[in-house]
Amino acid sequence: MVLAVVRPGLLATIQGCARQGLRHQGIPASGPADSLSMALANRLCGNAPDASAIEITFGGAEFAFNQDTAFSFAGACATATLSARPVPSHETLQAMAGDRLAFAHPLAGVRTYLAIPGGFAADLAFASTSTFVPAAFGGHAGRALLGTDTLSPASVAPAPERLVTPPALRPAMKRAHALRAAPGPDAAFLPDTIWAQPSQATNRMDRTGIELAGSWPVPEGGAHRPSAALFPGAVQLTPSGNMFVLLPDAQTTGGYPHVLQVIRADRHILGQIAPGDRITFLRRSADEAYQDLKRKSKYLSDWLPGFAF
Amino acid sequence: MTAPEIVFVGDDALAAKTGDGGVRNALAASLRASGTWRDVVPGKQEVTVQFNPLTLPPAVAFERLTEQCQFIPGDADMSARHVSLSMRADEASAPDLARLAGENGLSQSAFLQRILASPLTVDMMGFTAGFAYVAGVDPALSAARLDVPRQRVPAGSVGLISGQLGLYALAGPAGWPIIGRIAQPLFDAQSTAPFTLEAGMRISLRIEG
Numbered sequence: 321m322v323l324a325v326v327r328p329g330l331l332a333t334i335q336g337c338a339r340q341g342l343r344h345q346g347i348p349a350s351g352p353a354d355s356l357s358m359a360l361a362n363r364l365c366g367n368a369p370d371a372s373a374i375e376i377t378f379g380g381a382e383f384a385f386n387q388d389t390a391f392s393f394a395g396a397c398a399t400a401t402l403s404a405r406p407v408p409s410h411e412t413l414q415a416m417a418g419d420r421l422a423f424a425h426p427l428a429g430v431r432t433y434l435a436i437p438g439g440f441a442a443d444l445a446f447a448s449t450s451t452f453v454p455a456a457f458g459g460h461a462g463r464a465l466l467g468t469d470t471l472s473p474a475s476v477a478p479a480p481e482r483l484v485t486p487p488a489l490r491p492a493m494k495r496a497h498a499l500r501a502a503p504g505p506d507a508a509f510l511p512d513t514i515w516a517q518p519s520q521a522t523n524r525m526d527r528t529g530i531e532l533a534g535s536w537p538v539p540e541g542g543a544h545r546p547s548a549a550l551f552p553g554a555v556q557l558t559p560s561g562n563m564f565v566l567l568p569d570a571q572t573t574g575g576y577p578h579v580l581q582v583i584r585a586d587r588h589i590l591g592q593i594a595p596g597d598r599i600t601f602l603r604r605s606a607d608e609a610y611q612d613l614k615r616k617s618k619y620l621s622d623w624l625p626g627f628a629f
Numbered sequence: 630m631t632a633p634e635i636v637f638v639g640d641d642a643l644a645a646k647t648g649d650g651g652v653r654n655a656l657a658a659s660l661r662a663s664g665t666w667r668d669v670v671p672g673k674q675e676v677t678v679q680f681n682p683l684t685l686p687p688a689v690a691f692e693r694l695t696e697q698c699q700f701i702p703g704d705a706d707m708s709a710r711h712v713s714l715s716m717r718a719d720e721a722s723a724p725d726l727a728r729l730a731g732e733n734g735l736s737q738s739a740f741l742q743r744i745l746a747s748p749l750t751v752d753m754m755g756f757t758a759g760f761a762y763v764a765g766v767d768p769a770l771s772a773a774r775l776d777v778p779r780q781r782v783p784a785g786s787v788g789l790i791s792g793q794l795g796l797y798a799l800a801g802p803a804g805w806p807i808i809g810r811i812a813q814p815l816f817d818a819q820s821t822a823p824f825t826l827e828a829g830m831r832i833s834l835r836i837e838g
Binding site: 340341342343344345346347348445452454455456457462501502503504505524528544546547548549551553554558559560571572573574575576578580581582583584604606607609610613614617628629 | 636637638639640641642644649657661667668669670671672673674675677679681682683686687688753754755756757758759760762773774776777778780790798799800801802804816818824
C-alpha cells in the first residue's frame with residue numbers, strides 16, 4: 321500500500337489504456353479523457369504513457385502517502401500542496417511516509433493525472449485497467465475512488481530519474497479551445513455558421529461527453545438517423561439544437577446526426593473542456609488531419625516515445 | 630451483392646455502406662478477422678472500421694478496405710438462439726408508456742400486446758456495453774427519440790422507437806422513450822460471456838406481474 325485516498329473530489333478514477341476491438345459489443349474505449357497529460361505525468365515516473373494513473377476531476381482531492389515514494393502530476397492543476405508546501409506539476413517529486421498531497425480547484429481545465437513509479441494496481445477488464453463506472457469494470461473494483469480506499473503500486477519500480485517536462489510540451493490550460501475537426505458522415509446537416517460561430521460548453525458534461533450550446537438549426541427529419549458507429553471525438557447535432565461531443569466513455573453507436581469528428585491529434589484537449597468554455601472548430605480534411613497528426617506526433621516523440629494518441 | 634460504397638467518417642474511420650440485412654454481420658466478421666482494423670462496428674446501414682493513421686495512412690486504409698469489400702462472405706449462420714425475458718411495465722419502470730400508447734390511440738395493455746406479439750430479434754449490439762437493438766416491432770406503432778436525452782435510466786430499461794426496441798443492459802444516458810424494464814440482468818462483468826444477448830438472437834418477451 322502506497323497511498324490512501326482522503327478525499328476523492330468530484331470524481332477520481334484509475335485510468336490506463338483505451339480499450340479497442342470490442343466496440344461492436346458495446347464496450348467503450350474508456351482510458352484518460354486527456355491522454356496527453358496522463359502520458360506526461362507517467363513519463364516523469366519512468367512509466368509507459370498509459371500506465372495506470374489516477375484521473376482527478378476539478379481538483380478538490382487529497383491523498384495520504386503511507387510510504388516514501390516518487391510521484392508526479394500533470395493536467396489542470398498547476399500546483400498542489402505536499403503537507404502544506406506548494407509543489408509544481410510537471411516535475412518528478414518525492415513524498416515521505418505521512419505526507420499529505422492536496423489539490424485545490426483548477427482555474428482552467430478539468431482533469432489532473434497523478435502517477436507513481438510502476439503505476440497503480442488495478443483490475444484488468446477486457447485488456448485494460450481503465451475504470452468504466454457504468455458497467456462497473458476495470459480500475460478499483462470498477463468504481464470511482466472513495467475516501468476509504470487504499471492503493472498499491474502495480475509493480476516494484478526503480479526510483480525514477482528526476483525529470484521536468486520541457487515547458488514547450490506542457491499543454492496550456494485555457495477557457496477557450498480551438499478544435500480541428502473533419503466532416504462527419506452526416507455533415508450535410510452541418511449549419512453553415514459552424515466554423516465562424518464559437519459555441520459554449522454547458523454544465524452537462526461527464527466522461528461520456530460534453531454538451532455545446534449553439535441553437536443550431538436542425539433540418540426537418542434530421543433528428544433520426546439509422547444508428548451507426550461512433551468513436552470519441554464525434555460531434556452530434558441533437559434535436560434540441562445543441563451539439564454533443566463524445567469522450568472516452570461514450571456510447572459505441574448512436575442515431576443523432578454525426579456532423580463533425582474532432583481529429584485524432586486534438587482529442588486529448590476534450591478532457592480539459594470545462595462548463596462555460598468557448599469552443600471554435602477549425603475545418604480539416606482527412607488528409608490534412610493526417611498531416612496534423614504526424615506533425616504533433618513528431619513534436620512529442622522524443623519526450624514521449626510510444627505515445628500513440 | 631455489389632461492392633459497397635466506402636466513405637470517410639472523420640479522419641480515422643471508414644464506413645462500407647452495405648445497407649441493412651445480415652450481410653453486415655458477415656462482412657464485419659471477415660473485416661475483424663483481417664486484423665487490419667482497431668475496431669469493426671456494424672451499424673444499421675453500414676460497417677465502420679477505425680484505424681490509426683500513424684500506422685495506416687488514410688489513403689492506404691481506403692484502398693485496403695476497398696479490396697477487403699470486393700468479396701463479401703455469405704450471411705452468417707444465425708442459428709436459432711433464443712431467450713425469454715420478462716418486462717416490468719409499471720409507471721416507475723415505464724415512464725413513457727402511457728404517452729406513447731395514447732399517441733398511438735391504444736390502451737397501455739393493447740399497446741404492449743402489439744409489442745409482445747411482434748417477432749423480436751437482436752439486430753445489433755452497440756451504443757454501450759450490452760445494449761441491444763431489437764428489430765421486428767410492429768411497424769404500425771410510432772415512437773420517436775426524445776428531444777432531450779435522459780442523463781440516466783436504470784439498468785434493464787426498454788426503449789422504443791418506431792420498428793425497434795433498445796434494451797439498456799446498464800444504467801446510463803438514454804435518448805429513447807422508455808416503455809418498461811427487463812427483470813433479469815443483461816450484463817455480468819464477472820462472467821466469461823458477459824452479455825446475455827447477441828446479434829441474431831430471437832427474444833420472447835412477457836409482462837411480469
